Amino acid sequence: MRRVLLIVLLVLVGQSMYAQARWGWNNNSSKRLEIDYSNPKEYEIAEITVEGAETLNKSALISLSGLKVGDKIKIPGEGISGAIKKLWKQGIIANVAINVTKVEDGKVWLTIHLTERPRLTKIEIQGVNKTQEKELQDEIDQVRGRVLTDAVRKNAELATKRYFVGKGFLDAKVNVQVEKDSLITNGSRLVIDVNKGRKVHINRIRLLGATELDPAKSKKKMKKTREKVRVRIVKEVTQEAISVKLSDIKTFFSESYEASWKDLKKYLNDNVKLNFFNASKFIGKEYENDKAALVAYYNSKGYRDARILGDSVYVVNGEVNIDIKMYEGKKYFYRDIKWVGNYIYTDEQLNKVLKIGKGDVYNRELMDKRLQFDLNDQDISSLYMDNGYLAFRINPVEVRVEGDSIDVEMRINEGARFKLSNVAVSGNDRTNDHVVYRELRTLPGELFSRRDIIRTQRELSSLGYFDPETINPDVKPNMNDETVDLTWEVVERPSDQIELSGGWGGAYGFIGTLGLTFNNFSFGNFFNKEAWRPLPTGDGQKLSVRAQANGKQYQSYSISFQEPWLGGRKPQSFSASFSYSNQREFNYNTREYGSGSLGLFGITVGLGHRLKWPDDNFSLNNSISYYRYDVKDYYTSLGFSDGKSNNLSFTSTLSRYTIDQPMYPRGGSSFSLSVSLTPPYSIWRDIDYNKADNAEKYKWVEYYKIMFDAKQYTKVVGNLVVETKAHFGFINSYKKEAGIGPFERYIMGGSGLAGQNVILGTEVIALRGYDDAALTGIDDNGTPNDRSDDIEGGVAYTKVGAELRYPVSLNPSATIYVHGFVEAGNTWNDYRKYNPFDLYKSAGFGARIFMPAFGLIGIDWGYGFDDIPGQLDASGSQFHFTIGQQLR
Numbered sequence: 086m087r088r089v090l091l092i093v094l095l096v097l098v099g100q101s102m103y104a105q106a107r108w109g110w111n112n113n114s115s116k117r118l119e120i121d122y123s124n125p126k127e128y129e130i131a132e133i134t135v136e137g138a139e140t141l142n143k144s145a146l147i148s149l150s151g152l153k154v155g156d157k158i159k160i161p162g163e164g165i166s167g168a169i170k171k172l173w174k175q176g177i178i179a180n181v182a183i184n185v186t187k188v189e190d191g192k193v194w195l196t197i198h199l200t201e202r203p204r205l206t207k208i209e210i211q212g213v214n215k216t217q218e219k220e221l222q223d224e225i226d227q228v229r230g231r232v233l234t235d236a237v238r239k240n241a242e243l244a245t246k247r248y249f250v251g252k253g254f255l256d257a258k259v260n261v262q263v264e265k266d267s268l269i270t271n272g273s274r275l276v277i278d279v280n281k282g283r284k285v286h287i288n289r290i291r292l293l294g295a296t297e298l299d300p301a302k303s304k305k306k307m308k309k310t311r312e313k314v315r316v317r318i319v320k321e322v323t324q325e326a327i328s329v330k331l332s333d334i335k336t337f338f339s340e341s342y343e344a345s346w347k348d349l350k351k352y353l354n355d356n357v358k359l360n361f362f363n364a365s366k367f368i369g370k371e372y373e374n375d376k377a378a379l380v381a382y383y384n385s386k387g388y389r390d391a392r393i394l395g396d397s398v399y400v401v402n403g404e405v406n407i408d409i410k411m412y413e414g415k416k417y418f419y420r421d422i423k424w425v426g427n428y429i430y431t432d433e434q435l436n437k438v439l440k441i442g443k444g445d446v447y448n449r450e451l452m453d454k455r456l457q458f459d460l461n462d463q464d465i466s467s468l469y470m471d472n473g474y475l476a477f478r479i480n481p482v483e484v485r486v487e488g489d490s491i492d493v494e495m496r497i498n499e500g501a502r503f504k505l506s507n508v509a510v511s512g513n514d515r516t517n518d519h520v521v522y523r524e525l526r527t528l529p530g531e532l533f534s535r536r537d538i539i540r541t542q543r544e545l546s547s548l549g550y551f552d553p554e555t556i557n558p559d560v561k562p563n564m565n566d567e568t569v570d571l572t573w574e575v576v577e578r579p580s581d582q583i584e585l586s587g588g589w590g591g592a593y594g595f596i597g598t599l600g601l602t603f604n605n606f607s608f609g610n611f612f613n614k615e616a617w618r619p620l621p622t623g624d625g626q627k628l629s630v631r632a633q634a635n636g637k638q639y640q641s642y643s644i645s646f647q648e649p650w651l652g653g654r655k656p657q658s659f660s661a662s663f664s665y666s667n668q669r670e671f672n673y674n675t676r677e678y679g680s681g682s683l684g685l686f687g688i689t690v691g692l693g694h695r696l697k698w699p700d701d702n703f704s705l706n707n708s709i710s711y712y713r714y715d716v717k718d719y720y721t722s723l724g725f726s727d728g729k730s731n732n733l734s735f736t737s738t739l740s741r742y743t744i745d746q747p748m749y750p751r752g753g754s755s756f757s758l759s760v761s762l763t764p765p766y767s768i769w770r771d772i773d774y775n776k777a778d779n780a781e782k783y784k785w786v787e788y789y790k791i792m793f794d795a796k797q798y799t800k801v802v803g804n805l806v807v808e809t810k811a812h813f814g815f816i817n818s819y820k821k822e823a824g825i826g827p828f829e830r831y832i833m834g835g836s837g838l839a840g841q842n843v844i845l846g847t848e849v850i851a852l853r854g855y856d857d858a859a860l861t862g863i864d865d866n867g868t869p870n871d872r873s874d875d876i877e878g879g880v881a882y883t884k885v886g887a888e889l890r891y892p893v894s895l896n897p898s899a900t901i902y903v904h905g906f907v908e909a910g911n912t913w914n915d916y917r918k919y920n921p922f923d924l925y926k927s928a929g930f931g932a933r934i935f936m937p938a939f940g941l942i943g944i945d946w947g948y949g950f951d952d953i954p955g956q957l958d959a960s961g962s963q964f965h966f967t968i969g970q971q972l973r
Contacts (some may be wrong), residue, residue: 125159128193134186137199139271141177149175150183150197160185160193168197177202177232203273205233206266208241212279217248221277224248233273238263245277255405256282287312287365288404292412294394298386306382309371310407341566367398367405378410383413387446389491390414413573417447420490426497430468435495439467447491452481457496466535469499473532475562475569476500503533506568508611512575516550516605520625522547523650525573527558533569539575543753546746548625550605551575552897553746578897579937580604600631602940608646625649637678641666656695660705663688670719681719681726685846687712693738706738712846714828716780723827724876728780730826732846736761748900749892749936751806756795761829762788767820774822783826790816790829792848804895808888814848817916830878831912834859836945836965847878851967852910854927854947855960860912879912883921886910893932900935906947925951927960943967 135143147153150168158164165183171265172181178198187194208225210218217347227242242261249257258280266272290312292300304312376393383391394410420443424432436442439455456479471479478498485492490601508529510521523669524544538558546553552575559572582602607624629646634640645662670681691708695701714730716723723730740757744750764786767774774782796810816824828846835858837851852860861877886908893901909924931945945967949960 088106118722120185120334125162127157127159128188128191130154130156130158130195131187131189131192133193133197134195135197135199137201139201140204141201146172146199147195148580152195153191158193165195172197172199176234184528201271203233203265203271203784204269205237205275206269206272207274208277209274210245210277210279212281221245221248221703233263233275238275241275241277245279249279250282251368251370253284253368254281255285255367255400278817283403284366285400287367288401288406290407290409292409292411295413297388297413297416298383303379303382306378307375308378309365309368310375340453367407372398372407372682379409381450383411385448385450387416387418387448388413389417389447389449415489415664417486417489417491419443419445419447419493419946420487421492422495423484423492424497427495428497429472429474429499435465435468438463438468452493456481469564470533470535471537473502473504473534474500475503476564480540501567503567505529505533505568505571506563506566507570508573509571510575512577513551514577515622516548516577516625517607517623519653520548520550520605520623521545521573521575523656527571538571543743543745545573545575547578547742547744549747550577550625552578553748554895567852576897582937598631598633600629601628602629608648637669639668639694640668651692656704658691658693660691660693660708661689679718682715682717683719684715685690685712686715702743703739703741706740708736710734710736712828714846723783725777725779725783728784730783730828732763732786734763734786735759744796748852749804749806749890749895749902750798750808751804752798753799754795754797757793759792761792763789765819767818767823774820774824779827782823783828786826786828787818787820787823788816788826788829789819790814801889804892806890808890810884812850812884813882813921814850817880825880827876827878830876830880830914832858832861832878832883833882833884833910833912834861835963836967848882850882850884850910850912851965852884852925852927853906853929853931853945853965854908854949854963855925855953856963859953859960860910860925876914879914881916881919882910882912883924884908884910884917885924898937901932903930903932905930906945924962925949925953933964940968 120924130152131154133147133154135146138146147958149172151165151171152158152168156164169181169183172178178199179202179255182198184196184198185193186196208222211222213221221244224247225241238261242259245259245261246257249259260278262276262278264274264276266274287310290304290307290310292303294489295303363936376396380391380393391411391413392468394412396410397820398410399406419441422436422439422441422443424435425583427435433647439452441448441452443457454464458464458466465479466477476498476499480496482494482496484494505527506529508525508527510518510525513521516870523844524541526541527534531537542558546557555574555576557574559574561570561572562568563570581604583600603620603622604627605622605624606626606628607616607621608626609624610627613621616622621938626649627645629643629645631643632641641664643662643664645660647658647660649656649658651657651659664685664687666685668683670679687710689710691706693704693706696703696705710732712732714723716728716730718727720726736759738757738759740755742753742755744753744755763786766787770785772781791814793813794810795812796808799807799809801807814831816825816831817831831848831850833850833852834855835851836853837849849858861879886906888904888906890902890904893903905928907926907928909926911924927947927949929945929947931943931947933941933943935941943966945965947963947965949963952959
């Protein structure tokens with residue numbers, strides 16, 4: 086009976102549901118509207134309304150649905166379902182339904198019911214520091230006001246996860262929640278909660294199947310995927326050394342650490358193993374790159390078929406182990422290299438450039454380098470492209486492989502020779518065209534040359550008027566007439582500099598320096614009022630004005646002018662400078678000025694030109710200088726306190742310069758060899774040098790002087806650069822009896838800024854890690870109670886060093902780089918004691934900031950390892966601050 090009643094009940098429910106499916110509801114009346122869903126009918130749309138839209142435009146929504154008043158649609162039919170699909174596809178709606186609200190006289194009234202998706206108002210990141218939060222905001226990169234979809238939430242989660250995996254946090258947990266923003270209608274926040282966990286480091290890397298090459302060397306090619314580096318110290322060898330070292334370290338601490346040090350010493354004695362490590366984080370993307378580098382290393386050693394068969398990355402005790410299964414294959418050698426399609430150069434000429442021959446180990450990477458672009462030497466491509474063959478192509482094809490031997494066929498398409506047609510410059514808003522064009526090695530009508538383009542790029546960088554990072558040669562070949570249009574795109578940067586410093590020096594009064602350097606001056610427009618903006622610029626000339634005062638004690642004024650292209654047609658430079666300085670006697674005990682003074686007047690005129698031999702990177706500069714020293718009752722290190730000295734000298738400097746850019750060089754070198762000569766007065770002066778006093782001996786300064794400076798810049802990887810340098814200097818007299826005078830000697834130490842010592846005509850050489858002017862030899866004249874005739878300064882010096890540099894910013898408005906350095910140097914006041922290997926050593930680190938308005942500003946921390954004369958201990962820690970480019 087119960088079963089019968091249940092069946093009857095189900096039938097009644099089914100009939101009720103069928104009736105509801107056939108009828109819609111009219112909100113305007115209680116009458117049911119009969120719609121037979123099993124028999125679709127066509128209706129005309131009389132009205133469309135939208136309900137549930139808070140921020141979206143209702144008219145726009147109706148338009149997006151594809152429905153409009155007057156259209157005829159079938160109900161039920163695809164018209165309604167298609168409209169729903171169109172609205173849903175927009176991604177701005179969470180829920181949507183279209184209901185029939187009225188049917189009358191063949192017309193239908195529709196209502197679109199929808200729920201908007203929320204709008205993103207803010208992203209909150211929890212569990213990270215401020216730096217990570219800022220970087221993550223950039224990484225997620227979602228715009229406020231965007232519709233907050235599931236895809237947006239998921240992408241934020243993935244971006245956050247990817248960020249921390251890239252930082253080595255492989256176990257990072259990211260939870261993203263959507264929370265209502267009560268302050269903004271339909272607004273929601275993304276709240277990202279991060280649990281970074283700990284960094285996952287690489288414990289061990291194994292190269293399985295690696296038998297031909299040393300696995301340790303192979304793993305070094307994986308630059309970003311590295312094992313822990315462990316250093317083990319064996320007990321039997323180092324037990325005593327550890328005890329001694331502990332006793333030394335303990336003296337730096339108070340007695341309260343006594344127990345701790347005893348415990349540490351006991352632990353070392355018992356365990357006798359010190360582990361130091363530089364742990365490497367595991368980054369999936371870098372790991373993939375390093376696997377490719379590993380295979381490339383095998384290929385470079387002749388293992389042409391080497392590949393990775395498989396790898397396994399797994400975590401043990403919170404650290405990653407990596408197993409890489411290698412297939413090394415056999416080692417291959419070149420058997421024959423054949424040239425095909427070469428008509429301009431013979432096989433012998435090409436082989437000479439390639440430098441790979443029969444029997445050499447197979448190395449495709451080296452071959453590609455020698456064929457396409459070798460930074461350190463000429464390659465096959467440059468051989469052709471420097472001679473106009475812009476369309477040159479070469480394709481090395483392995484035509485035969487037998488055993489361990491490979492035959493290679495070099496298939497060459499030399500193409501036609503291209504000439505430069507139109508050469509233009511753009512972006513030089515301040516610098517006049519002729520200043521740029523005179524530096525170009527790429528001239529219309531000449532053959533296209535890749536070498537000339539590289540050289541021109543270097544020359545434009547060296548001017549200092551343009552941002553070297555943005556100098557771009559826009560090369561546009563015209564294949565029809567075999568010509569090339571070339572436009573040099575440059576970006577001007579400020580090149581003028583100001584030096585301004587000041588302070589109060591107690592008894593000295595005001596201490597100040599004001600210097601102005603205009604590096605792109607135009608003397609030709611000096612009297613043109615319209616050209617003063619605020620000064621006439623654009624002709625590439627250099628004007629410097631400088632004044633320095635230290636109260637009443639010291640004043641110095643100088644002005645210099647340089648024209649790099651005298652006459653405008655040839656690279657022949659003209660320079661002239663004038664200086665005047667005066668220094669008064671000052672008693673440091675009474676803090677009073679005396680009547681003594683030391684004055685200096687100087688003038689220099691120089692002429693230089695670019696050489697064509699040995700190559701056009703050489704230049705020769707000649708100058709004549711006259712300096713007059715006026716000493717009046719003034720104790721100095723000149724060796725006399727009253728008198729006048731005249732210094733007339735001729736200086737010739739041979740130099741070669743190939744540095745790619747002045748502010749942060751990445752390649753090239755510079756060297757200069759200069760010789761300064763005065764007339765040999767001792768030959769005709771009628772005085773006895775053995776009996777004459779210093780004032781008489783040095784009335785006419787006599788010497789010959791030799792200086793050598795060399796620098797080399799080598800790119801290590803990326804923008805990491807090594808600078809190596811060496812400097813030497815020697816000064817002597819023509820006649821032994823005349824002796825070596827007090828002028829032009831060498832003082833070393835500190836930042837290289839020895840201030841007022843320059844007034845004595847002294848060469849000041851920096852040596853970081855030591856006090857300024859610390860290495861200053863005293864030429865003792867044998868009068869122990871009278872130092873007035875002693876002379877300061879060495880007659881010879883040597884300095885060598887190296888710097889490892891890395892740029893923080895290459896922005897032209899502020900070029901910043903950091904560096905670590907090692908250097909060594911010394912001065913000698915007696916040639917019998919000269920020893921170029923007896924040097925004072927130092928090391929340290931620092932930074933340089935170049936701002937166009939102020940020039941080069943630097944700070945260094947150096948540590949001097951050796952004790953200098955007059956000191957009991959090593960120089961130790963020193964800080965140095967510098968302004969301006971130091972030459973040595």
